[in-house]
Amino acid sequence: MSQSVLDQVPVLSMAELSKADFAQGFGESFQRFGFAMVRDHGMDPALIDAGWTLARDFFALPEAAKRAYDAKFNGGQRGYTAFGTEIAKGASENDLKEFWHVGRDLPPGDPLAETMPPNVWPDELPAFHPVFAKLYAEFDRVGAELLSAIALYLGLEERWFDGPIDRGNSILRLLHYPPVSPEAPGIRAGAHEDINLITLLLGAEEGGLELKDRNGNWLPVVPPPGALAINVGDMLQRLTNHRLPSTSHRVVNPPPERRGHSRYSMPFFLHLRPDVMIDALPQCVSDANPRRDPPISAHDYLTERLIEIGLIKKS
Template identity: 80%
Template sequence: MRGTPFPRRNAANVPEASLEQVPLLSLTSMAKEDFASAIGESFRQFGFAMVKDHGMDAALVDEGWVLARTFFALPDDQKRRYDAAANGGQRGYTAFGREIAKGASENDLKEFWHVGRDLPADDPLTATMPANIWPREIQQFQSVFRRLYAEFDRFGARILSAIALYLGLEENWFDDAVENGNSILRLLHYPPVSPNAPGIRAGAHEDINLITLLLGAEEGGLELKDRQGNWLPVVPPPGALVINVGDMLQRLTNHRLHSTSHRVVNPPPERRGVARYSMPFFLHLRPDFLIEPLPQCVDAAHPRRDPPITAHDYLTERLREIGLIKA
């Protein structure tokens, strides 16, 4: 084990003053330990961080945006050929208005496509992960999004290394925990709405996974709920990633790092005629990983909050709650 978790203090040993917005961090202009401390503190305060200079292949990302727009522009009957209902929404297409946030009364105003991990047929984890399906109408869709999935996987490992250092763990602690995890790349489309449209595009929710890596949040609408109950906009500069803590990391850290409620609201009236596209990567623990609190996150002041559960059982539980698996 390395160091002590949650180390940030000033000379008087008092927590630093609160920030009013999520800080923008550079992956290339900070020493490894400094970046780990900064992103950990951003997660501790907001459950969110923003990262620029991340090194993901910009040309590949641009190809992904083009192909995502091409797919969502297909006629509905063509998109529905790849309906993901049979696999719990884990691979393929989920139609507009089908998903609903946990505890919400209104369905979200979005449609999406899921790309998952490819495993050999004889891998023991294959039974927990449906096989990918691919749209036949769009050349390069499969090759581009397989490569983009690998890019998110690679960058996610760098962020997990920083989190490990912040928690006082060895830098590679998460490597085995996420190997062959059921991570999902989601292509999201929020169609335009009328200038007078009320409400929100995606209801307030927390993510089930370990961490989420999001591209496309520069089109306004993403908001997080801070500790005082205020909704704060999260608008990174073009190309930067928004990263947030998921429920699995919250359980693993005994709620010392919080999985923060967030939502997507309708933009200002002048932008409501513009479609919103985003690309979140939900980074998951391996299905057979047992989620229980890290020892350094449990003490007299912070007793154990949650019972142990495997990542697969936890995911299945949530998919039922949001309506993608029928009980």
């Protein structure tokens, strides 16, 4: 895949295409690139803008205030993770970022609360809870529609994913990459694949996101304003027996003249419900493509991967 091919990745409209045509285009983009770009997703731009403002306000708080919501007490799943904590699988250096996690609010007494801790909210920003609860619900809604398109592409019933993602352990991550010096070497986030089914990413003002093509080249990803960049995660790769590949991506330092600027992004990691078993779909297994991975529960797989990236300490 060359740069000119990446430039031709279609930006698919959820509003203008028929469901069948959208499903075909979306699935083909996933199968070829492990990645797609989507516009007309219906998320409220004013709500998104409010989210960006609150994210900047939170990360501008004093370090002591942010650390009062430290996520190390719940496996990194809710609240604040300090700068330099996370490390890409197999990497030697920690990422140059800090972040906040919003998860699913469960009803009282829900048995899934054992694996999905309650949200925490910063007292300093009263609007934080209502805005990000709404944004989480919007990502959840759009993600379900995107998965319905993938279901059609795979020959499944259109709403096949609705059950497995019902009360799924999805995460909305608010990311801040602080400024670095003009001489800074390296990258802001090491090469990695996402753990979840699919990731929905709202574009960042500052560039730096790159994906790895099938020839090993790193290519920049620049969605149009307002569009979502969506990539395949490892859970969907396992579920489709690698028919839909999880693509390596990273965040590189910007040109020297832009390194004094922060970078913010807002990915939504769409997960299965913790008790769902991840096992290859029968239609994705054949003599030419035999089963590649053993079955594993979504919770066990997530735990295994969170240990690898340093958000859970191995006991």
